[in-house]
Amino acid sequence: MKRPRLAAAILDLFVPQDGRDEIHGDLDERFLRVLQTKGQTRARAWYWAQVLSSTTTFIAHRIRRPRSPKVRSTARQPKALELPRSFWADIQYAFRSFRRHPGAIAVAVFSLGAGIGTNVTIFSVVDVYVFRSLPFPDPDRLVEVYGTMPERGWNHNPLSFPVYLDMRDQSRTMDIAASHPEDKNIAGGDRPERIGTIRTSWNYFEVFQVQPILGRAFRPEEERDGNHRVALIGSGLWQRRFGSDPGVLGETILLDGEHFTVIGVLPPDFRFGLTIPEVWTPLGITGDESRGTNRLMAVGRLRPGATVTQANADVSRIATLLAEEYPEVHSGWGAGARSLNDFVVPVEARVGMVITSVAAALVLMIACTNVANIMLTRATARVREIAVMGALGASRARLVRHLFADSVVVAWFGGLVGILISVAGIRWYTSLVPAWAPRAEEVGIDGRVLVFALIVTTLTGIVFGIIPALRNSLPNFSAALKEGGRGVSGNRGSRSRSALVVCQVTMALTLLVGSALLVRGYFSLQSMDTGWRKENVLTFRVSLPQSDYQDNEAVVSFYRTLHERIAAMPGVESAGAISHLPMRSSASTLYDVPGHEAPSPEQRQLAEYRFIVPGYLQTMDIARLQGRLFDERDRADTRNAVVVNEMLADLHWPTENPIGKSVELWGETREIVGVVENSIIYDQVIRPMILLSAFQEPRASMSFVAHTPGGQRSLTEEIRNHVHSLDPNLPLYRVMSMDEVVRESRQMETLMAKMMAAIAVLALMLSVAGVYGVISYSVAQRTQELGIRMALGAREAKVLSLVLRQGAVITVIGMAIGLVTASLIARGMSLWLFGVSPFDAASFGASIAILLGASLAASYFPARRVAKLDPLEVLRHE
Amino acid sequence: MARASLGEFEHLILLAVYRLGDDAYGVPVIHEVEERTGRTVTQAAAYLTLRRLEDKGFIKSKLGDPTAERGGRAKRYFEVTSAGTAQLRESRAALSKMWEGINPELDRASR
Numbered sequence: 005m006k007r008p009r010l011a012a013a014i015l016d017l018f019v020p021q022d023g024r025d026e027i028h029g030d031l032d033e034r035f036l037r038v039l040q041t042k043g044q045t046r047a048r049a050w051y052w053a054q055v056l057s058s059t060t061t062f063i064a065h066r067i068r069r070p071r072s073p074k075v076r077s078t079a080r081q082p083k084a085l086e087l088p089r090s091f092w093a094d095i096q097y098a099f100r101s102f103r104r105h106p107g108a109i110a111v112a113v114f115s116l117g118a119g120i121g122t123n124v125t126i127f128s129v130v131d132v133y134v135f136r137s138l139p140f141p142d143p144d145r146l147v148e149v150y151g152t153m154p155e156r157g158w159n160h161n162p163l164s165f166p167v168y169l170d171m172r173d174q175s176r177t178m179d180i181a182a183s184h185p186e187d188k189n190i191a192g193g194d195r196p197e198r199i200g201t202i203r204t205s206w207n208y209f210e211v212f213q214v215q216p217i218l219g220r221a222f223r224p225e226e227e228r229d230g231n232h233r234v235a236l237i238g239s240g241l242w243q244r245r246f247g248s249d250p251g252v253l254g255e256t257i258l259l260d261g262e263h264f265t266v267i268g269v270l271p272p273d274f275r276f277g278l279t280i281p282e283v284w285t286p287l288g289i290t291g292d293e294s295r296g297t298n299r300l301m302a303v304g305r306l307r308p309g310a311t312v313t314q315a316n317a318d319v320s321r322i323a324t325l326l327a328e329e330y331p332e333v334h335s336g337w338g339a340g341a342r343s344l345n346d347f348v349v350p351v352e353a354r355v356g357m358v359i360t361s362v363a364a365a366l367v368l369m370i371a372c373t374n375v376a377n378i379m380l381t382r383a384t385a386r387v388r389e390i391a392v393m394g395a396l397g398a399s400r401a402r403l404v405r406h407l408f409a410d411s412v413v414v415a416w417f418g419g420l421v422g423i424l425i426s427v428a429g430i431r432w433y434t435s436l437v438p439a440w441a442p443r444a445e446e447v448g449i450d451g452r453v454l455v456f457a458l459i460v461t462t463l464t465g466i467v468f469g470i471i472p473a474l475r476n477s478l479p480n481f482s483a484a485l486k487e488g489g490r491g492v493s494g495n496r497g498s499r500s501r502s503a504l505v506v507c508q509v510t511m512a513l514t515l516l517v518g519s520a521l522l523v524r525g526y527f528s529l530q531s532m533d534t535g536w537r538k539e540n541v542l543t544f545r546v547s548l549p550q551s552d553y554q555d556n557e558a559v560v561s562f563y564r565t566l567h568e569r570i571a572a573m574p575g576v577e578s579a580g581a582i583s584h585l586p587m588r589s590s591a592s593t594l595y596d597v598p599g600h601e602a603p604s605p606e607q608r609q610l611a612e613y614r615f616i617v618p619g620y621l622q623t624m625d626i627a628r629l630q631g632r633l634f635d636e637r638d639r640a641d642t643r644n645a646v647v648v649n650e651m652l653a654d655l656h657w658p659t660e661n662p663i664g665k666s667v668e669l670w671g672e673t674r675e676i677v678g679v680v681e682n683s684i685i686y687d688q689v690i691r692p693m694i695l696l697s698a699f700q701e702p703r704a705s706m707s708f709v710a711h712t713p714g715g716q717r718s719l720t721e722e723i724r725n726h727v728h729s730l731d732p733n734l735p736l737y738r739v740m741s742m743d744e745v746v747r748e749s750r751q752m753e754t755l756m757a758k759m760m761a762a763i764a765v766l767a768l769m770l771s772v773a774g775v776y777g778v779i780s781y782s783v784a785q786r787t788q789e790l791g792i793r794m795a796l797g798a799r800e801a802k803v804l805s806l807v808l809r810q811g812a813v814i815t816v817i818g819m820a821i822g823l824v825t826a827s828l829i830a831r832g833m834s835l836w837l838f839g840v841s842p843f844d845a846a847s848f849g850a851s852i853a854i855l856l857g858a859s860l861a862a863s864y865f866p867a868r869r870v871a872k873l874d875p876l877e878v879l880r881h882e
Numbered sequence: 883m884a885r886a887s888l889g890e891f892e893h894l895i896l897l898a899v900y901r902l903g904d905d906a907y908g909v910p911v912i913h914e915v916e917e918r919t920g921r922t923v924t925q926a927a928a929y930l931t932l933r934r935l936e937d938k939g940f941i942k943s944k945l946g947d948p949t950a951e952r953g954g955r956a957k958r959y960f961e962v963t964s965a966g967t968a969q970l971r972e973s974r975a976a977l978s979k980m981w982e983g984i985n986p987e988l989d990r991a992s993r
Contacts, residue, residue, distance in 0.1 A: 023929055029948075029955030030908035031925050036951055058926030065930055 094409035116418025119371030121425025146344035149302035165293035178304035181211035198737035202281040219268030232288035235264040239272040261551030376468040411469025419461030438751040509818025512771035516851035517826035519764035526757035528839035535683025541742035547705040580620030587749035631678035652692035780866035794875040811863025940966030
């Protein structure tokens with residue numbers, strides 16, 4: 005167990021050079037003793053307390069005392085030092101007076117710490133994605149190249165192989181690389197494994213300017229099919245499978261049954277995009293790739309002198325030429341280029357960061373309001389003191405500084421507490437963020453974040469400090485002295501305090517509503533009616549390598565056998581399989597309906613398509629509405645059949661029976677044999693869907709689903725054995741329940757809901773503290789008045805309601821304004837709301853109830869305190 | 883320069899150094915004051931006060947041997963000088979003269 009290192013480092017900044025060893029030695033020794041007697045937590049707290057108090061003492065010492073004692077004795081101090089020294093006296097005064105009101109100051113420091121901590125945490129995330137450039141050389145010269153189809157509202161589409169090659173050859177402004185991620189089975193080792201791989205153009209590493217740490221990158225000729233069996237591997241895989249052996253070059257690895265020769269190893273943190281690849285292989289271009297199949301993500305590096313705007317014009321010029329040359333595939337298509345930083349932060353993340361930043365700023369404002377209130381109260385209590393100072397000839401500037409010292413001290417401690425809170429906050433964030441989120445590993449506290457914290461602390465100190473300081477440095481001295489410091493109640497001071505709390509309640513309600521919506525969205529996601537079964541469904545995925553399963557019969561026979569075996573297992577009610585599980589991703593295609601041809605290519609309809617193994621629909625409890633489901637009649641040698649969802653049927657045959665009608669997909673007509681109910685595919689939008697039989701048109705990769713009413717834990721190993729007995733080289737992967745699939749697909753929403761809930765709880769606490777502060781202050785000021793009322797016969801209940809009403813009025817005014825701002829914010833958040841209306845009555849209602857309840861409780865306690873007093877005692881006290 | 887005087891905290895620290903004799907370095911000095919007076923003493927306050935007393939010539943110091951429990955850092959041992967002893971004697975005399983006859987009265991007043 006070591007002493008807290010951060011604390012020791014902070015202390016180091018302030019300790020006098022010649023005393024460093026001595027002081028650290030003493031502290032270590034004392035720390036050990038506390039550790040032995042009081043345990044780790046207390047010892048760490050003790051150490052921090054020592055560091056914080058010692059730091060203040062050392063700073064004080066340095067300001068008070070010039071570095072060289074000779075200067076002091078022989079010459080007058082330089083003028084510049086006088087201000088800090090008298091200011092230091094003010095700060096010491098502030099310290100001493102804080103000791104008399106530790107409660108109020110603790111509230112102020114904690115409020116500020118919470119506000120600053122929240123902001124620093126959010127900033128450390130935002131900084132990475134918004135302000136820091138990508139971790140590649142010259143990142144500003146990197147652009148994303150994409151296709152567009154304005155008529156369909158497609159703004160950022162991938163490119164097809166031929167289009168990419170045309171762009172690369174014809175571009176005058178940049179060198180363009182392309183990649184396409186795909187998961188593959190890697191054989192050998194203890195157990196076959198499924199890993200992320202990525203196929204790239206030969207110049208991929210040149211464009212990113214990344215050098216292999218071992219071996220070489222691809223050569224141009226290796227990009228073509230036939231020469232493409234070479235691979236670069238990631239450091240992780242190199243370590244895991246080859247024990248970091250430099251002799252790995254020239255070894256072969258078996259990916260989906262194909263042999264690849266390892267030619268290089270990439271540095272540990274090289275990664276771009278949403279997948280985590282471990283093997284990079286060349287694209288393997290055959291020349292037969294379709295112009296219409298868009299799969300490649302293209303990244304360009306601007307040539308010297310070129311700009312993003314020029315690059316954008318350049319690719320859109322090429323797209324126009326292509327549309328003229330190949331009108332049947334490319335008409336309607338355009339292209340564009342934008343800075344790669346824009347690509348990495350998708351719009352949802354951007355909106356999410358704006359929401360949380362605004363929320364954090366609101367928390368800070370609430371905190372500042374609290375502190376400003378406390379400062380106002382203190383300043384009001386010190387009116388006499390200030391008046392005396394003024395009467396004795398202190399200048400206004402001197403008085404402002406005197407009052408401002410309080411704020412400086414509070415801000416300083418608030419900043420320290422804030423940094424500690426953000427350390428915890430950032431740890432919490434990184435524990436929640438999904439593994440695939442790009443650049444998550446870059447989030448943390450560093451110099452930039454600390455500078456930000458310093459700026460926020462200074463600004464807040466000025467914001468909440470300057471107003472009370474300015475106001476109270478200008479009292480009417482003689483009036484204040486005459487009034488005896490009592491008559492100030494009920495004047496502008498308490499009005500402005502109430503106004504501050506109204507603002508606070510407004511902001512708190514806004515935050516509460518915002519996070520209530522997100523939390524509701526999160527829960528509605530949990531309980532959402534997806535249209536398919538979520539409970540007790542076990543899923544896993546298998547992918548058959550083409551080299552081992554060369555024809556359709558082999559694939560069909562594998563899946564048929566596996567399906568039969570799984571369905572026959574005890575504990576499995578029914579089983580099936582699908583090419584892509586719902587919630588995972590979209591797979592859509594254009595289709596035609598013979599007899600209902602679209603007037604132009606841009607108006608052709610788009611449908612989600614999936615291949616399924618019979619049994620899928622029953623297992624997932626998706627009901628058949630018309631016709632039949634797939635069965636033994638649907639084989640490779642019979643007519644191609646499809647099952648469509650209700651939406652597609654209604655779209656084309658609103659009044660007719662769709663059974664027996666046909667749709668055309670990929671140039672082939674298929675007969676509609678059945679209609680099933682609509683269900684969620686990957687987001688909340690219901691889309692037309694076409695299901696095809698995987699026994700009729702087989703697919704290499706399938707996700708199995710098994711309905712296991714009695715739980716599934718014991719079944720996984722048995723399923724693994726079945727797969728192993730069919731093919732020992734085949735890994736089983738993504739083994740999870742359907743529940744987990746849903747949860748995983750919404751990790752970002754979950755993260756968002758949790759962060760906003762935490763922020764809202766803070767906001768609630770802070771604003772309740774604000775209401776409490778104002779009410780209890782005003783009760784203290786009115787003690788005499790209330791005492792007279794009671795002496796004249798007012799009941800306890802009457803006094804209570806008098807005080808409660810004051811709290812209620814403030815809260816209700818604040819909430820009325822808050823409802824307006826909350827509605828505005830809620831609309832901006834709609835992108836993040838899953839299955840919840842932005843004007844969800846329950847969220848608004850609950851927020852109002854919680855806030856009102858909490859502020860009434862906050863007014864009740866001070867009210868009861870005064871109502872319980874003996875009126876005689878109260879009157880005598882004055 | 884006029885005769886240096888002794889602040890209250892300086893007084894406490896100087897007495898602690900005197901009491902501890904040969905074992906007077908940072909940690910025991912702090913403990914001595916904390917245990918006898920019940921107040922908490924921060925590292926910085928103790929360090930700065932010891933330095934000030936040394937500047938005033940009331941104590942002198944020398945470096946001791948490093949120990950493991952201090953992370954291999956040396957201790958600085960303090961010893962009260964004759965000027966320090968004289969100062970203590972003088973302070974005690976002044977204080978006890980000022981206290982003469984006050985004690986019973988003070989106890990009554992606090993009630």
